[in-house]
Amino acid sequence: MERTLVLLKPDAVSRGLVGEILQRFERVGLKIAGMKMVQPDEDLATKHYHDLGERKGADVLRATVEMLVSGPVVAIVFEGVEAVELVRKMTGPTEPKAAAPGTIRGDYSHISFKHADVKKIGVKNLIHASGSIEDAAKEIPIWFSEEELLKHSPVYAKHTLGE
Numbered sequence: 001m002e003r004t005l006v007l008l009k010p011d012a013v014s015r016g017l018v019g020e021i022l023q024r025f026e027r028v029g030l031k032i033a034g035m036k037m038v039q040p041d042e043d044l045a046t047k048h049y050h051d052l053g054e055r056k057g058a059d060v061l062r063a064t065v066e067m068l069v070s071g072p073v074v075a076i077v078f079e080g081v082e083a084v085e086l087v088r089k090m091t092g093p094t095e096p097k098a099a100a101p102g103t104i105r106g107d108y109s110h111i112s113f114k115h116a117d118v119k120k121i122g123v124k125n126l127i128h129a130s131g132s133i134e135d136a137a138k139e140i141p142i143w144f145s146e147e148e149l150l151k152h153s154p155v156y157a158k159h160t161l162g163e
């Protein structure tokens, strides 16, 4: 079974959307392997966004780290069939302006890169979801120890995961 990391970022927590977003993932039958609320510090946020500066530049890295440390984050590891791809699909693309209705970013946000860059703020797109199986394998240990990821068999897993 594939694992993926989801972070409900400070804007999602502050807007009271934790329950609604979590419900979407439960509804498709993904299994929660681990979940906790964390106040990230600069070190944790920089580790998590280790390649963002290279990909998008120092200004975006600074603004995004600032955004991630601005309040508590709900960190979740989901397990499911090809869970990385599924969770990305449900999350939508990085830029809320481009995210289609029906995706989490498209349903709860609309800001553009252009507006965020003029304002020198990180794009508040509510959620982080691992971009690939390799990213998930690197990101999960940043947020969870192996002991914090629990093996269990919820009743629905028989139907949604074929367990």
Ligand code: ADP
Residues within 6 Å of the ligand: 052, 056, 060, 063, 064, 093, 094, 113, 116, 117, 121, 122, 123, 124, 125, 127, 128, 129, 131
């Ligand atoms: P994703 O979160 O979709 O995997 P990235 O890893 O490229 O996307 O970016 C990480 C986070 O950095 C984004 O979710 C967003 O919050 C922020 N971000 C990315 N690009 C920009 C940008 N041009 N301006 C402001 N913030 C950005």
